Amino acid sequence: MGDVHYIESGVGAPLVLLHAFPLDARMWNPVRTRLEDRTRMIAPDQRGLGESALDGSSAHPLAGGDRAAAPDVELAAADVLELMDRLELPRAVVGGCSMGGYVAMAMLRAAPERVAGLLLVDTKATADGPDQQANRRAVADRAESSGTGDWLAADMLPNLLGDTTRQQRPEVVEQVRGLIEEQPAAGVAWAQRAMAARPDSTGTLRGFGGPALVVVGAEDGITPPQEAAKMADLLPDGELVTLPEVGHLSALEDPDAFTAAIGPWLNRIG
Template sequence: MVRARAIGLVAFGAATLGGAALGYLGERRVMAGQAQRVAEADPSLAAAPGWASRDVESHDRTLLHAELRAAPGRPAVLFSHGLGLSSRVWHDQMTVLGERFHSVAFDHRGHGQSARAARGDYTLDALADDVAAVLAETAPAGPAVLVGHSLGGMAVLACAARHPGLLGERVRGLVLTNTAASRLFSGAARSTLAAAVSTVQARVYEAVVARSSRARRRLESDDPEDRPSTDLSLLATRQFGLNPEAPPELVAFLERELRGTPPVVLGACAPALTTVDLQDVARELTVPTLVLAGSRDRLTPPRQAQRLAEMLPDSELVTIEGAGHTAMLEQPDAVTAAIDRFAARVTADAGGGDGTSARRASSR
């Protein structure tokens, strides 16, 4: 019986690997054409929107880059992006909501146009303090809503815990999209592996390739061209970062964003995805929270969003149909409208608007 079980396991494993290989070969043919389109990624997403820019000095003197659509006297909406991305992923939301709110999107330390951590600190506490620093510098007065995606959502939650004095009169509500309060990627085993790979990359750098100038450049560079696009990287981006039917130009844009973040930064931030537990913070949150889930999110599936919403004292759960892990890119109209309604409601006494859904004004 033991022998039969062993043979069965081997056969199952072989079939699984064979199926995966055939599947990949099929995907490779499709993705090969996409690899040629990276440079043709949708310019309305890839290009900086050209609004006001500002550098903000965080608690440890790390310089953070922020983009603003200034609207003095109006409630603020501050956007915090996820691991490996940048403020550019909020282009559609900034475009539309910037007409009704004082809108700010910033790059986390080591991401986008922000500097590397001045003291090498990439902990969630540091990211949370960055959120507070950007809010204080770019929207120093009046009510605000904090919006966070994936790791950026955890940073927003951590900010609420580390700076409780902000909640209430200043921060009227939180929007958490494609995120969780603990073990961010526990909903998918393969995503946990991805986080582990990022950590291993950093360890390999420290232990093996530190003497190789070429390897060092690839690991540390902010230029995505130092880490060329491959069929596999595009395939992984589409399968885990987006829904499987995402258009090629969106896959190309997101994959380029991820390649633009140095692996050493990804590795330094990765532990926050799998080890930090903010469930107690969520249970004690004193402001309304909107939880957005992607119906096709493989990294933080809808059941995780449901658990998060259930532990929050005052929450609203909205599932974005057809969206994967980056709902704000895949279904921008639905995400923008949901944020608009929520922000207008929680800031209504400060002139946040009438809560009607915003119409998309993006050039995309």
């Protein structure tokens, strides 16, 4: 499918990494340079974000042939599965941060045989409650009506990044601000509605027998360490790593610590 943009580099066993909201595949670039000597890293822009199209037709049967369908993380998962088809990857280790984790869990529901290992980063298995759903839909409506340029980054940065990052890593704050400000408003709205509608994934994780690693920032206030511990407990072969002094975007806030956490796991399952 030509309208999903992705960044690929490295050699070795394939690792598909799915980005957080409201960013794109470039959030993984600091990790890429640290991992590409040991793995083939594929990072797609999820639909409507980065350089991936929001509309157009998808050949993948799970997408129902209509990329303009109602927002749904299952459709985003179908996009990634179709990309794996294009790249002739029968299986890959699949990782996702935040929204990317929701999409990874949707891939697990749709095609568990394609997931050689699962990496869940600063995400959660439970669905949103009514208040969270209402907030997401309000953000989606505002993005559609007035764009995102003058408020989305300002609203989200305090929650996305840990206290340590905001106080000591100004270059990371500006990098994330730039990524948020470049995202298309229509894609932001679609993603928020898709996340609001996502199902509970606790049963999905309980049923996955493959190797799984859960990574969380100690300062993550959106999907805190206790949520990560619950996911690790659900997974039959789950492990948990908590990274100090980082928040919800742990891979971007401290790529050295993140790579040190996932590298041995990748080597073990590779």
